Amino acid sequence: MQDALRRFKADIFQALAHPTRIAILELLRDGDLSAGALIEKLGMEQANVSQHLAVLRAKQLVSNRKAGNQVFYSVRDPILIDVLDLMRTYFHAHLKESLGMLDELDKTPEAVR
Amino acid sequence: MQDALRRFKADIFQALAHPTRIAILELLRDGDLSAGALIEKLGMEQANVSQHLAVLRAKQLVSNRKAGNQVFYSVRDPILIDVLDLMRTYFHAHLKESLGMLDELDKTPEAVR
DNA sequence: TAGGAATATTCGAATGTATTAATATCAATT
DNA sequence: AATTGATATTAATACATTCGAATATTCCTA
Secondary structure, X not given: OHHXXXXXXXXXXXXXXXXXXXXXXXXXXXXXXXXXXXXXXXXXXXXXXXXXXXXXXHOOOEEEEEEOOEEEEEEOOOHHHHHHHHHHHHHHHXXXXXXXXXXXXXXXOHHHO | OHHHHHHHHHHHHHHHOOHHXXXXXXXXXXXXXXXXXXXXXXXXXXXXXXXXXXHHHHOOOEEEEEEOOEEEEEEOOOHHHHHHHHHHHHHHHHHHHHOOOHHHHHHOOHHHO
């Protein structure tokens, strides 16, 4: 049982373990977006984004609703946003040591982080 | 820059994306443990655990200190524990739907979750 | 109902990750 | 300095993930 739980947790983290999927969740932070809107904002291949969305769907991190021609995605549980926020705190505390990005970080507009 | 940040975040999540590594962090929750103690508690191959520890070290999720013959590990930043706790809340909210574990879950002693 | 727009799926090649077995390193002890 | 105990590293194999290209599906509208 413990192990099943940990596999479940690991699966969620695995779903978060890609820059594009993180970008998607961050874009969905403030509300729904259509697949097309995501593709445009990400500036990536349609198929690629669609595949990443499939991963997020499979792990149930997002929910989707069809509206005619389009599919709108949203973050399924706001706890996930809390997790991302907590991690952001973590990243800010450790990015400097981990990479040599301290100067760049300080110059980065708030909105970007 | 944005992208570098997301790669960094994804890397951290990647480090968390394995049941054994989650188990290690959970074992380290309440204090340091030697590699040997971890190996014993996990009941896994020495080399395997050591490699997972290497991943956690590489991503700086744990710190280690040598004490003679042994190496003691600890969670480097308590925020990580908070993240795991948040995730636990998440799992409890969604485990039932995600897997068919509801019965097992209800039978599981509190201490295990 | 044919065509077009939006999205999803499948396939293959490249790359990355996990595991085991074998070996190496390092510190303590004799 | 040789041996032992604790931990780390390397190498090989198996398995999973990612990506782009091509194709399929679904819904809308002419």
